Amino acid sequence: MPSPAFHAPDTVEGVVALLSGDPTARPLGGGTDLIVQMRSGRIAPGAVVDLKRIAALSGVRREGDVFVIGAATRCTALKDNADLCAAWPGVVEAANLIGSVQVRNRATMAGNLCNASPAADSVPALVAAGATCVVAGPAGTREVAVQDIPVSPGKTSLASGEFVVEFRLPARGARAGDAYLRSIPRTEMDIAVVGVGANLDLDAEGTCTAARIALGAVAPTVVLVEAAGAALVGTKLDDGALSAMVEAVTAACAPIDDKRGTVAYRKAMAGVLAKRTVQIAAERAGAKA
Amino acid sequence: MNRIHVNSTINGDVTEFLCDPGASLLDVLRDTLHLTGSKEGCGSGDCGACTVELDGEMVCSCLVLAAEAEGRTVATIEGVAEGSVLHPVQQKFLEHAALQCGFCTPGFIVAAKSLLDRNPNPTETEVRYWLAGNLCRCTGYDKIVRAVMDAAAELRQERTAA
Ligand SMILES: Cc1cc2nc3c(=O)[nH]c(=O)nc-3n(C[C@H](O)[C@H](O)[C@H](O)COP(=O)(O)OP(=O)(O)OC[C@H]3O[C@@H](n4cnc5c(N)ncnc54)[C@H](O)[C@@H]3O)c2cc1C
Numbered sequence: 479m480p481s482p483a484f485h486a487p488d489t490v491e492g493v494v495a496l497l498s499g500d501p502t503a504r505p506l507g508g509g510t511d512l513i514v515q516m517r518s519g520r521i522a523p524g525a526v527v528d529l530k531r532i533a534a535l536s537g538v539r540r541e542g543d544v545f546v547i548g549a550a551t552r553c554t555a556l557k558d559n560a561d562l563c564a565a566w567p568g569v570v571e572a573a574n575l576i577g578s579v580q581v582r583n584r585a586t587m588a589g590n591l592c593n594a595s596p597a598a599d600s601v602p603a604l605v606a607a608g609a610t611c612v613v614a615g616p617a618g619t620r621e622v623a624v625q626d627i628p629v630s631p632g633k634t635s636l637a638s639g640e641f642v643v644e645f646r647l648p649a650r651g652a653r654a655g656d657a658y659l660r661s662i663p664r665t666e667m668d669i670a671v672v673g674v675g676a677n678l679d680l681d682a683e684g685t686c687t688a689a690r691i692a693l694g695a696v697a698p699t700v701v702l703v704e705a706a707g708a709a710l711v712g713t714k715l716d717d718g719a720l721s722a723m724v725e726a727v728t729a730a731c732a733p734i735d736d737k738r739g740t741v742a743y744r745k746a747m748a749g750v751l752a753k754r755t756v757q758i759a760a761e762r763a764g765a766k767a
Numbered sequence: 768m769n770r771i772h773v774n775s776t777i778n779g780d781v782t783e784f785l786c787d788p789g790a791s792l793l794d795v796l797r798d799t800l801h802l803t804g805s806k807e808g809c810g811s812g813d814c815g816a817c818t819v820e821l822d823g824e825m826v827c828s829c830l831v832l833a834a835e836a837e838g839r840t841v842a843t844i845e846g847v848a849e850g851s852v853l854h855p856v857q858q859k860f861l862e863h864a865a866l867q868c869g870f871c872t873p874g875f876i877v878a879a880k881s882l883l884d885r886n887p888n889p890t891e892t893e894v895r896y897w898l899a900g901n902l903c904r905c906t907g908y909d910k911i912v913r914a915v916m917d918a919a920a921e922l923r924q925e926r927t928a929a
Contacts, residue, residue: 484832580900
């Protein structure tokens with residue numbers, strides 16, 4: 479492959495300057511998408527800008543009740559933060575379904591998001607969680623909902639010179655739980671046919687007060703299905719509410735037909751997985767009471 | 768294109784090399800440093816034949832840029848045996864005939880050792896999940912899994928004896 483320039487700046491401003499100076503330059507997280515695409519000749523960036531030399535970009539920290547996850551944090555490192563695992567098990571599990579241990583020791587959630595694959599595993603979990611990302615660019619920083627980053631397969635809403643600095647996961651109520659499940663033809667090392675993230679808040683009586691359901695691999699981008707969440711709010715997650723949620727999920731699917739699954743199969747599986755995911759999130763919410 | 772000067776510690780030795788900015792760590796290990804134990808199977812992170820440890824975590828060296836290794840430590844298959852004494856994982860691979868063509872073996876051994884360094888008492892399921900990123904097209908995996916389980920048992924014994 480033609481050799482790009484390699485930079486490893488140690489400040490966020492340094493990254494922005496390099497990205498702004500060359501519109502073909504790409505940030506390098508774990509490289510598990512970027513290097514594969516460079517080697518196959520699919521892309522030939524003029525420069526690669528490694529994000530891993532900026533101390534603040536690697537690791538998980540707390541700001542009050544908010545978890546801040548640096549964009550260069552590898553997926554396996556998320557598991558080392560016990561508080562994060564307790565508060566957002568679905569997000570941590572989703573990131574740790576990606577590839578193999580070798581891949582997860584490099585892969586980041588920011589790379590997963592910015593590669594903009596509709597089947598990216600951590601993204602439905604982050605969207606269900608209501609996560610935002612802080613984006614740095616020539617005009618300063620802005621905070622964006624995770625679901626507003628991908629716009630179509632391989633394309634993001636990031637402007638020239640912009641990159642994701644960190645994720646922010648909101649504070650958690652006492653009775654809250656999240657989960658992510660995917661369906662793949664094998665048990666490991668495959669791309670999701672369907673992925674579902676769910677995030678619930680319950681009150682003391684077990685009534686659902688907030689619900690977010692997000693789907694992967696059934697549309698050109700990960701989708702937040704507001705109607706599916708709305709079908710659960712105000713209920714005790716009885717069968718009727720779950721059926722209404724499944725109906726909303728199925729209606730939101732606009733999948734492709736490919737070797738991994740037909741349109742009909744993906745739609746049916748989305749419903750099945752959504753129900754299971756909500757049940758796990760509900761158990762987790764209850765278990766914290 | 769300007770070549771990059773990189774300092775890293777490879778199998779315990781302070782090592783300097785020059786590389787193209789786009790070269791992979793695997794390219795440098797094999798072609799510049801002549802550490803040809805790590806293999807390129809797929810070049811896309813699927814097969815694990817190029818597995819090495821980078822700062823103590825196993826990665827596919829085909830998906831690491833050599834320039835990223837600046838200031839980092841790298842452990843390859845060449846550093847697994849101590850002189851002529853094989854590591855228990857290597858010994859058990861021989862005893863269980865856990866290889867045929869041998870191309871995937873360096874990656875499996877680095878990965879298996881990385882597991883046993885962390886968890887000397889894995890279940891078979893844990894072994895199989897840990898090794899899911901290593902492909903073998905000869906053995907059908909069963910002998911590999913048995914060799915790793917047996918190496919774990921031996922390491923536990925060594926530890927209790929010590
Ligand atoms: C063998 C194998 C198996 C895989 N299995 C899965 C799987 O099961 N599920 C799944 O979802 N994915 C899978 N992937 C894809 C990949 O590992 C993930 O998408 C991973 O999360 C990418 O993260 P990364 O840090 O390696 O990204 P990189 O490759 O570093 O970057 C990906 C893209 O995002 C850009 N980028 C990176 N960081 C930022 C940032 N902070 N701001 C802006 N842009 C950025 C890069 O420029 C590049 O365009 C697999 C890959 C391999 C090689």
